[in-house]
Amino acid sequence: MQTNPLLDKVESVAFMAALVAYLIATAFYFIYGAAKKDRFGRAAWLMLLIGLVEHTVCIVVRGVNAGRLPMTNQYEFASAFAWGIALCFLIFVKKYRFDVLGMFVSPVIFLVIGYAAMQNREIHALMPALQSSWLGFHVSMAIIGYGGFGVAFGVALVYLLRGRFRGKLAERIPAEETLDLIIYRAVALGFLFLTMCMITGAIWAKRAWGSYWSWDPKETWSLITWIIYAIFLHMRLRRGLAGRRAALFAVLGFLCVIFTYVGVNTLLSGLHSYK
Amino acid sequence: MESRSTQPQTKSVNGTAGKLFRFLRGMPFSFILLFVIIAACVAGSVIPQGGAESLYLGRYGAATGGLILFLQLDRVFTCWWFIALAALLCLNLILCSVSRFPIVLRAWRAGGKREIGVWGSWLTHLGLLLMIVGFAAGQFLSREAVAYGIPGSTQPLGDTGLLLTIDAFDVTLRADDTVEQYTASLTVTDAAGASRSGTASVNHPFDAYGYSFYQDSMGWASYVDIRRDGELIKTDLICTGEYTFPNDLPQLVLMFNKFYPDLVRGEDGSLATASPHLNNPHCLYSLYFDGNLMAMDLTEPGAPIPVHDYEFTMYDPVEYTLIVAKSDPTAWLVGASAAILLAGLFLSFYVRPWEQKRRKDHADEPAS
Numbered sequence: 001m002q003t004n005p006l007l008d009k010v011e012s013v014a015f016m017a018a019l020v021a022y023l024i025a026t027a028f029y030f031i032y033g034a035a036k037k038d039r040f041g042r043a044a045w046l047m048l049l050i051g052l053v054e055h056t057v058c059i060v061v062r063g064v065n066a067g068r069l070p071m072t073n074q075y076e077f078a079s080a081f082a083w084g085i086a087l088c089f090l091i092f093v094k095k096y097r098f099d100v101l102g103m104f105v106s107p108v109i110f111l112v113i114g115y116a117a118m119q120n121r122e123i124h125a126l127m128p129a130l131q132s133s134w135l136g137f138h139v140s141m142a143i144i145g146y147g148g149f150g151v152a153f154g155v156a157l158v159y160l161l162r163g164r165f166r167g168k169l170a171e172r173i174p175a176e177e178t179l180d181l182i183i184y185r186a187v188a189l190g191f192l193f194l195t196m197c198m199i200t201g202a203i204w205a206k207r208a209w210g211s212y213w214s215w216d217p218k219e220t221w222s223l224i225t226w227i228i229y230a231i232f233l234h235m236r237l238r239r240g241l242a243g244r245r246a247a248l249f250a251v252l253g254f255l256c257v258i259f260t261y262v263g264v265n266t267l268l269s270g271l272h273s274y275k
Numbered sequence: 276m277e278s279r280s281t282q283p284q285t286k287s288v289n290g291t292a293g294k295l296f297r298f299l300r301g302m303p304f305s306f307i308l309l310f311v312i313i314a315a316c317v318a319g320s321v322i323p324q325g326g327a328e329s330l331y332l333g334r335y336g337a338a339t340g341g342l343i344l345f346l347q348l349d350r351v352f353t354c355w356w357f358i359a360l361a362a363l364l365c366l367n368l369i370l371c372s373v374s375r376f377p378i379v380l381r382a383w384r385a386g387g388k389r390e391i392g393v394w395g396s397w398l399t400h401l402g403l404l405l406m407i408v409g410f411a412a413g414q415f416l417s418r419e420a421v422a423y424g425i426p427g428s429t430q431p432l433g434d435t436g437l438l439l440t441i442d443a444f445d446v447t448l449r450a451d452d453t454v455e456q457y458t459a460s461l462t463v464t465d466a467a468g469a470s471r472s473g474t475a476s477v478n479h480p481f482d483a484y485g486y487s488f489y490q491d492s493m494g495w496a497s498y499v500d501i502r503r504d505g506e507l508i509k510t511d512l513i514c515t516g517e518y519t520f521p522n523d524l525p526q527l528v529l530m531f532n533k534f535y536p537d538l539v540r541g542e543d544g545s546l547a548t549a550s551p552h553l554n555n556p557h558c559l560y561s562l563y564f565d566g567n568l569m570a571m572d573l574t575e576p577g578a579p580i581p582v583h584d585y586e587f588t589m590y591d592p593v594e595y596t597l598i599v600a601k602s603d604p605t606a607w608l609v610g611a612s613a614a615i616l617l618a619g620l621f622l623s624f625y626v627r628p629w630e631q632k633r634r635k636d637h638a639d640e641p642a643s
Contacts, residue, residue, distance in 0.1 A: 128477035210601040
């Protein structure tokens with residue numbers, strides 16, 4: 001597909017700048033974890049914010065260059081996935097003043113955008129089935145949903161590993177109840193958006209293929225992920241699931257998210273397969 | 276999915292029946308069902324679905340393949356035990372929802388009907404229940420028919436009583452020859468002779484007479500003349516994957532394997548098409564006699580393929596379109612249930628955040 005070389009360049013530079021900013025933010029968060037002063041935490045947060053802005057520029061420029069929403073292949077979705085986690089993370093950190101969470105979430109952001117960097121970044125025209133206004137709704141919901149689950153995963157790791165932290169780092173970890181609450185709220189956000197993602201996907205599938213549900217591996221694994229988080233929410237709200245078991249559930253749920261996103265697309269064949 | 280704190284509501288139900296009732300509407304039963312459904316879904320996504328027996332026996336060996344077939348893991352999502360699981364989940368949801376309704380209603384009234392959030396969980400479960408019921412009903416009530424043909428062709432549409440005419444078919448290409456859209460112009464005629472016309476393209480089905488017509492896929496077809504001793508004895512139109520034969524010698528079969536509009540050969544001899552344009556058209560065909568392969572080769576349109584006294588000539592390649600007509604009378608129910616489910620989740624998480632009132636909820640009312 002013919003693209004604007006200048007916009008290609010801008011996108012490439014913005015992408016690399018975001019990647020580097022996320023890497024520096026990750027490094028700062030680790031220094032913050034060990035250092036006594038809080039300024040590294042602020043610097044890391046600022047670096048992540050800069051990364052998110054650069055990342056936003058990258059996505060917007062690519063969208064303009066492609067003439068469509070840039071969320072249709074492995075590179076684009078991985079990039080948007082990292083963007084979603086970064087956005088959710090910044091919101092949660094701002095809301096709960098929980099900078100040390102960055103030690104666990106920023107590496108995830110870096111890994112996901114690193115995965116994007118390894119994908120083919122060439123812009124291709126969309127096949128007819130992807131030319132739908134539902135694409136934007138469907139993928140946007142997935143990005144926010146996955147972002148929420150990513151944050152829950154990071155907080156769950158903090159919860160599970162908190163006993164190993166010493167010194168200043170241990171002091172910076174919020175109380176167990178707060179961690180528990182953040183996990184729940186992040187999962188609740190993710191669950192709501194995952195549900196919307198599945199519903200908008202079903203509407204789109206009905207328009208494109210005449211069937212809103214066809215047990216495609218991606219659909220099936222989305223359902224598996226949905227059920228796991230549904231069990232998490234039920235156990236939490238009705239059976240008092242909390243603490244370590246809730247954190248383990250959040251980790252398990254995110255592993256399912258990752259498999260639904262990467263594993264299904266690469267290992268299983270179906271409508272969402274990129275093989 | 277019932278909470279512990281609703282248990283006192285059914286104290287009047289005693290004995291084995293009461294225990295069974297409480298178990299069937301309870302959360303432990305829900306969890307058992309959901310975990311089994313997860314296991315089934317994993318199996319259904321990893322094991323190829325709907326294959327022939329030989330596929331499973333060949334790929335997994337006699338023991339594992341036999342087990343897959345015995346457990347019906349080759350068709351997980353339509354087998355009796357998966358349907359039974361879904362039915363039991365529905366039963367669980369019904370019992371739970373019915374028993375909780377008066378409690379939720381009381382809680383709502385107690386809050387001066389302002390706390391609409393108490394309905395969140397109940398609506399979520401109702402939405403899920405209606406979704407499963409709507410989906411299941413759709414499996415039985417939906418109808419589907421497939422038709423394919425070249426522009427100008429008319430054919431009955433399965434057992435729908437409708438006739439489908441493909442008026443035109445167009446593949447819109449971009450400058451780089453990638454496909455932008457497939458568009459079929461259709462006329463649908465009912466049993467009374469009334470007709471409606473419209474276009475169906477990908478993501479934009481054409482609706483008529485209770486059916487939605489989907490532009491599903493396309494391919495190439497070719498006319499074939501069959502001559503015996505130079506005399507034309509049959510003209511046929513076959514699509515890729517189809518075959519034709521002389522009526523007086525049905526054992527002699529010509530199969531149309533594949534069409535290359537712009538044939539190019541790779542260095543390793545592999546065949547491909549350089550573009551979708553008819554720059555260098557070639558048909559790949561196979562000849563069979565009595566089921567045995569006699570030859571497989573390429574031919575240019577118009578070039579004769581002699582076989583003893585017979586001669587096949589493939590010519591005038593043309594694109595055909597495949598149209599799928601679907602009718603799903605329960606789609607509205609699934610759509611409505613999705614809206615109810617979403618409303619329920621929103622109420623649960625954000626209008627009346629459970630987390631903040633979790634302890635209070637457990638103490639005074641279980642319905643939210």
